[in-house]
Amino acid sequence: MKEKNLLPVNIKIKVSTMKSQLNLVKYILAVAGVATLSAVSAAPASAIGLAPASAFSFANIVGGDTPGDAYANSFSFDVIDQGSSVLFNIFNSGNPTASDMFISKVLFDDNGYLSNAVANVANIGNVAFTGGAGNDQLPQGGNGFTTDYAFSRNTGGGNKWGIQGGETLGLSFTGNYANVVSALNTGALKLGLHVQALPNGASDSYISSTSNTEATPEPLTMLAAGAAVGFGTMFKKQRDRAQKAE
Template identity: 80%
Template structure:
């Protein structure tokens, strides 16, 4: 409400004036925001890697020792696509009941799906260092027809300092076709074996990879599209509300 002074009688006369604010600025700002987010999405899409990833778990060896049976779910690995290579990220999530346990050996029963092994790459998380490559080191307990083609052991004689301890990850990279590798893991044509030490009472145990993946990680473009959709929606609502308040 605006008051206009009546000059002769010095009275204040109330006058209602409705002011309509143009939505032009709102529309322009919205377009600018959408273009900015789209630009970030495009850059992220170009640099996004890996293209896809699948997670796997480990199982106990049937008929083998059982001191580590309660901890099998604490060991997992992801397989990531990296062009003509595949990256295995092998992790120990840790367990309060066995805080000292660590992975001392990682073995592969390959059947010619992998080649050109590389260790101690940037994917390592924590104080982790392994040495190995083509080899026939046997998985303790054996079992399940496991035949070693690649063998990797923690440095310093397999001690826990360089092993995969709680919260740590070992990265092993190979040349290989991602789709074929994942398929072979699901059928058991390709298997991973772990030797875990420092279980309660000084025990150790071994595990073999399960033949079904535990999770599929969306490709970066899929995640990007979903994120952009949420971002656009939130941005549009915020600017629309601001425009309505100004009217």
């Protein structure tokens, strides 16, 4: 009995290459990393060492002096939740056209939201202020600003103790963070600044604005979002290359 000749049959089997396996591993690790970052950033701020904070700006006083109107955006502050207390960081970002200007006074129209004032908390720069409960009137503040706390730069040494460009003054108070931020938003709590050494030896005053407060993003939230976008772009490019190669 003759054996039948067997016809060769060619079967193509697509075997995953090492590169595709590595890409799969990368994908799994990337997804796991994004999930971990998202979970951590969604945790309470206190659980991951991040304190809630809100940023505020200052505005010109309507009807007041005008020499410093162009420099209002150089001054700002944020409020940081410290549990039973709140920390105000007062910033002077500086301006090249008024490089000598400095904040000489910081005043609070409080209405009962703050107590137990402490000055010079983690200052940045050559800054030193003295003050506490007081009624030192804000220049140009008028009847719309009643001072409850007043802080002035230390005397001696010229202007060096004021808040110069790039420097920060820290002021701490006992207070409830949520209530303080809400009061700043409505204007029930206001801050006032007196700025000196403007061009031509002028000075001006500013009051905290209620129109453009913003929550400070938590760093891990921004990291997780950035990672997700980056990984998504990477996977799309790899998928497009794989489809063209098939």
